[in-house]
Amino acid sequence: MRNFVFHNPTKYVFGKDTVKKIGEEIASFDSKKVLLVAGGGSIKKNGVYDTVVDSLKKHGIQWVELWGVRPNPVLSKVREGIEIAKKENVDGVLAVGGGSVIDTAKTIAHGLFIDNVWDMFVDSSKVPDSALPIYVVLTISATGSEMNGGAVITNEETGQKWAFSSPLSYPKVSIVDPTVQFSLPKKQTANGGSDALSHILEAYITGKSTDTTVYYDEGLMRSIIDNIDTLMVDPRNYEARASFAWAATLALNGISSKGLAGDWLSHAIEHAISAIYPDVAHGSGLAVVHPAVLMYRRKHNPEILKRWAQQVWGENTIEGGIERLRAKYKEWGLPISLKELGVKPSDWQSIIDKTVELGWGDLWEPITPQVVEEILRYADI
């Protein structure tokens, strides 16, 4: 086990009928006027927006709005938000949405304290020491951003999908009401399942068989698989929605990785792909890439991959476990090959270059073009 620090100060408020608490929570942190960040408008259809603004009004909190954050959120939208936040003199940022909305909000919250916000993605020493407080009402469980200090943004000008992290990026409060996810399309639920499983796997495959974290990560993965299975046939099942929502948060709030090193090569390759193909959902990209990375990682940690195949899938071989993972993704309606994802062979080189440039995943060896190409071949089925 590696040394680690676990310090997650987010207040996580979970359960039925909790969205209406957002005004009271924001007031308790003394914010008076927030920038409400949102996506394409689904929160107006499912009632979440009305509940949020009623709660803000009730607690005397003013707000201005930034709409139109899309999956694979972009830097131009962040810049738009920073301008509004400055002009309107807000003292907090409220994300009402999924990971893309939250990551946009986190970046805006820091962007007021740095001249060029992209600089902090390029050079982590430039992350400012100040940020507006961040509040979250979660509407899609997937990225775990509701309880961690990271954010991923795509710079459309440079074609880079990069990340930053900061202790000030932990939301002060995140409200997670699983019932607001009842109306999600099946594909989004499945993408969330793939994303959460990937977050756990990135850490898990760097573990040892004695690690406590390895033991409970297996429980987390099994819960995600079983509960997403339920949601594929019964999307309004509260127990399954709730269990998946909590598992998706635990998948990336520090719990699933403490004491382990972390790989992140699957995420690097997926970021390269969706930087080129912005319509590729993160979870779908990971469904294609992660099984291929596991095939490649057999030589690096066979002990833990064999354990994973046995404990999570009841299979005796690593290959058997990976096949089961792919079959599960297919069953959930996710793509499992680069072709199904729409990736053209002519873009392989660009994917390879971007992955190598990002530089994640070098725990066992440097990430060379050859490494990435070998993994892409495993995904070319």
Next chain:
Amino acid sequence: MRNFVFHNPTKYVFGKDTVKKIGEEIASFDSKKVLLVAGGGSIKKNGVYDTVVDSLKKHGIQWVELWGVRPNPVLSKVREGIEIAKKENVDGVLAVGGGSVIDTAKTIAHGLFIDNVWDMFVDSSKVPDSALPIYVVLTISATGSEMNGGAVITNEETGQKWAFSSPLSYPKVSIVDPTVQFSLPKKQTANGGSDALSHILEAYITGKSTDTTVYYDEGLMRSIIDNIDTLMVDPRNYEARASFAWAATLALNGISSKGLAGDWLSHAIEHAISAIYPDVAHGSGLAVVHPAVLMYRRKHNPEILKRWAQQVWGENTIEGGIERLRAKYKEWGLPISLKELGVKPSDWQSIIDKTVELGWGDLWEPITPQVVEEILRYADI
């Protein structure tokens, strides 16, 4: 799944060679003079005391000392600490020890802000809104007090072993270096294992088979069993010490219980026993009581107990699982019957009365004398 709030602000610093960071951490929270609370002196033998005071000196932090906290910590020692803290005008409390030392420190930290500190144990509305900041260097993994807001103290005058909790009882920082536990007697390691398993079981047996928390609790329990097994033959095994230490923290920092109701009847009966027999270690008391409570709870949640028997022990019946738990405790050198614990039949009535008075464990039915007696009979083997 039940609604819940997870908000654990403790900064948890884990790993080899971390004790020396305590001065820097305390300084970062602006404490200038702390009350150092400790037990019987083992920290002077294993070098922890020297490392702590060197670090305090290096960072210009003054301290005064309170020694002699014993297992099943007592109110008189708390009162002694409050007097010193007042007289010496300290602005923080530093626990260097295990759960008893931490709980004494937590109570002292609140005791400066209430006339009679026992009042807050009797009436939770009297817990003060202020407390000195609490810092921890952990030397025995067992109670989880290093990362939660609770404390248990025995009032020697009334014979009550009772608890209080407060958001201000979460330590600001807890440092957990597994290597300082290399020299623990086997019995204490085994007691820690029993205590941690009990914390998980109190929550787990109130769960449903769909609950994410149930899934990863099984992983936590299996890790504890496997790693304590290792420590029984190889007490200086770092990986096992580290994995057990992290698991014992997770067993009672909120993670193992979120979304579940919690039973706590085993703890109620054990508190009654060790209030009468102060030499009974908490973990040993639980090793006797918890299997008996599980026998009794078969009628209340057979689904989850059957799952537990299968997932944790590979047994097909609840009784088979409970037998395996008892056999494991016996293998670790723990008592498994009231007789082995030294409990006299003439004290049963007093144990029953104290358990009923404490009032924990009434999720499924009121706790009557008949209920407690039936459980004691299951422990009378």
